[in-house]
Amino acid sequence: MPLWEDIGAAIEAATGTAASIGHQGSVGGGCINQAQRVQYGATTYFVKLNTAGKADMFAAEARGLQELRSSNTLRVPEPVCWGANGESAWLVMEHLAFGGRGDQAALGEGLAAMHQVTRRQYGWVQDNTIGSTLQVNTPMDDWVGFWRERRLGFQLELAAHHGHGGRLQLQGEKLLAAFPVLFSGYVPPASLLHGDLWSGNYASTVDGEPAIFDPAVYYGDREADLAMTELFGGFGADFYAAYRAHYPLDQGYAVRKKLYNVYHLLNHLNMFGGGYHGQALGMMDSLLVEL
Ligand code: ADP
Numbered sequence: 123m124p125l126w127e128d129i130g131a132a133i134e135a136a137t138g139t140a141a142s143i144g145h146q147g148s149v150g151g152g153c154i155n156q157a158q159r160v161q162y163g164a165t166t167y168f169v170k171l172n173t174a175g176k177a178d179m180f181a182a183e184a185r186g187l188q189e190l191r192s193s194n195t196l197r198v199p200e201p202v203c204w205g206a207n208g209e210s211a212w213l214v215m216e217h218l219a220f221g222g223r224g225d226q227a228a229l230g231e232g233l234a235a236m237h238q239v240t241r242r243q244y245g246w247v248q249d250n251t252i253g254s255t256l257q258v259n260t261p262m263d264d265w266v267g268f269w270r271e272r273r274l275g276f277q278l279e280l281a282a283h284h285g286h287g288g289r290l291q292l293q294g295e296k297l298l299a300a301f302p303v304l305f306s307g308y309v310p311p312a313s314l315l316h317g318d319l320w321s322g323n324y325a326s327t328v329d330g331e332p333a334i335f336d337p338a339v340y341y342g343d344r345e346a347d348l349a350m351t352e353l354f355g356g357f358g359a360d361f362y363a364a365y366r367a368h369y370p371l372d373q374g375y376a377v378r379k380k381l382y383n384v385y386h387l388l389n390h391l392n393m394f395g396g397g398y399h400g401q402a403l404g405m406m407d408s409l410l411v412e413l
Contacts, residue, residue, distance in 0.1 A: 126160075128207045129169065133162050133214055136203035141165075151322060152336075154254050159217060167202060168217040177206035180213035182250035186317075186339035187215065189246075193239045193314055196232035197333035218333055224326020226357065230364030232332055237344035237369060239314040244268040246340040252318055252386075253393050255280070259340045265312070266305045268342065270298055274381070277388035284392055286399060293406040297384070300413050304381060308374060310343035319347045321356025345371070349379035350386055380409045 130143045141163030149157040155170040170180065184201035191198045200216040245261035245268060258276060262268040278294040316323070317338030324334045348365070351357040387402035 125171075125207065125210050125212075128205075129160075129212050129214065130162065132203040132205050132212070133167065136214075139163060139165075153322070160214075166217040167214050168199065170213045170215075172211050174206045174209055174211050177204070177211040179251050179254075180204040180211050182248055183337070184213055184215075185248060186250060186337040187335070189314065189339050190236070190316065190334065190337055193236050195236040195239075196229070197327060197331045198337075199333070199335055218325075218335075219328045220325040220333070221328040224330055224332050226360035227364040228330075229324060229332035229357075230361040230366075231368050233316075233319075233334075233347065233361075234365045234368035237313040237315070237347070240311045241314075241341040242312065244312045244340070244342050245272070250317075250338050250340075252338045252389050255389050255392055257317070257338055257340070261341075265310055265343060266301050269381075269385075270301055273385045274298060274388070277385055277392060280392045281388055284395070286391065290399065290403055290406075293403060293410060296410055297381070297406055300410070303413055304378065304409075308372065308378070310345065310372070312341040313344040313347075315340055315342050315344065315347045317347070319350045320354045321351075343378075343382070344369070345375050345378055346382040346385075348375070349382035352379060353383045353386055377409070377412055380405055384409070 126143045126146070134140050144161035147159045149159055149168070152170070155172045158169045158171065160167045160169050172179070181204055184204045187198055187201045190196070191200060197218070199218050202214040202216065204213040205211070243261035243263055244265050246259035249259050250257050258272045260272065262272070274294070275298060278291065282291055316334055317340055318336060319334070323336045324332060326332055351361070384402060384405050387398055387405055391398035391402050
């Protein structure tokens, strides 16, 4: 198969090891891409596949994995190579053997350490994707402006393009106008974020080490990562206790987390439509009544 020959050649160029690609098994659980477990000589790799036009998306994911790895906190698979031929794009990374949900306290402690890696500006060196939606990361000095322009405002505009006008946009406008109140006196550090931290994007290795993967990396308010862990569930009490013990939360998190999760709900509305409309609107309504 030409695709696997091309991927084999890319692995050889990246690793200097010549071998042929062996067993391929599908891996389930992903939302966006096709995933395969692949044998290359003595090494097992995890390969994500999509159409050729998604090559930039994989390049950004690879760079995000490297950024998370360089924090030396949680386990993150090492990207090996990424590229595309005429039909498909691929991202080859270290394969991790997973087994269960693992040590929640270690995950919380590791995330707290990761969030203590900071930069001067909010954003990142490149744009990436949140799910399959563009996530703009052009750096800014001001977190409130960043969240208004690059996050909430961006998703609201996209929703308008998708035909979601009416009350959703009205409430969205009200929310944007309320930012000075919502963020009054709050200037978070620009922390290294996973960016898409739902329960499907962490696992424990068979050795019990917590690992995170499939990121949408940028530097921003750590509360945005924590908020997302609460949005769809799947993180245990020990995770939150360990996180808070190592990096206590600031006052006002309970309100801001809703604002941060509106971003993800709007993104889900933009990607999947339908049912997320009510959920996004409900979250906006509940925020606005608290002001
Ligand atoms: P998608 O981008 O399609 O959402 P993911 O990156 O979330 O795909 O990967 C899909 C599934 O594959 C994950 O839920 C996880 O179980 C598994 N997985 C992800 N990365 C690795 C890896 N490096 N090694 C082994 N399994 C992995």
